[in-house]
Amino acid sequence: DIQLTQSPSFLSASVGDRVTITCRASQGISSYLAWYQQKPGKAPKLLIYAASTLQSGVPSRFSGSGSGTEFTLTISSLQPEDFATYYCQQLNSYPQTFGQGTKLEIK
Amino acid sequence: QVQLQESGPGLVKPSETLSLTCTVSGGSVSSGSYYWSWIRQPPGKGLEWIGYIYYSGSTNYNPSLKSRVTISVDTSKNQFSLKLSSVTAADTAVYYCARFVLAVAGTDYWGQGTLVTVSS
DSSP states (O other), X not given: OOOEEEEOSEEEEOTTOOEEEEEEESSOOTTXXXXXXEOTTSXXXXXXXXXXXXXXXXXXXXXXXXXXXXXXXEESSOOGGGOSEEXXXXXXXXXXXXXXXXXXXEO | OOEEEEESOSEEOTTSOEEEEEEEESXXXXXXXXXXXXXXXXXXXXXXXXXXXXTTSOEEEOTTXXXXXXXXXXXXXXXXXXXXXXXOGGGOEEEEEEEEETTTTEEEEEOOOEEEEEOO
């Protein structure tokens, strides 16, 4: 299985901050990476697919980049509703796997 | 707007079979563009992909669960289902059904999730 390692696992930031979350794959996955946002008690929400394509309806302050083994999710200016847990997911090979998550908290 | 809704028992005894159904509305499980997935999340932990099914009945399962998992589809009812046999406490989780879009390689619609507890 392909392992995905997210860093950091916890992130404390303030409204208006720019934050970046990294996802590293144990082997190359081309651009077959998606990012999700999950709030407590809710299902994950697709933010970005194909490493850098913004899902319809997702604010443009979210962006993704990378290919191969290293990927990033950037939020350009944190809004109160962005405090949540973020997961990356690889879809290059089966089984599909997820990173362990990054919990973004209010400083 | 596509909606998915999980249903099934919230409590299952150890060694028994967990059975869940996902009802799809606002879209068709017979659409050739999508795969219908099950994903689970133990309390306080991360996400685990269980597997998915295509409308034709073709499946793909996580090898870690493959010997115990069956996913099926009922196009007449616009539903798909999960069966997980010989459950233990380690199978306690929120189970999500979801729609996977192969063309974009992403899971774009999710059910609200249902907590299944394995306990005697």
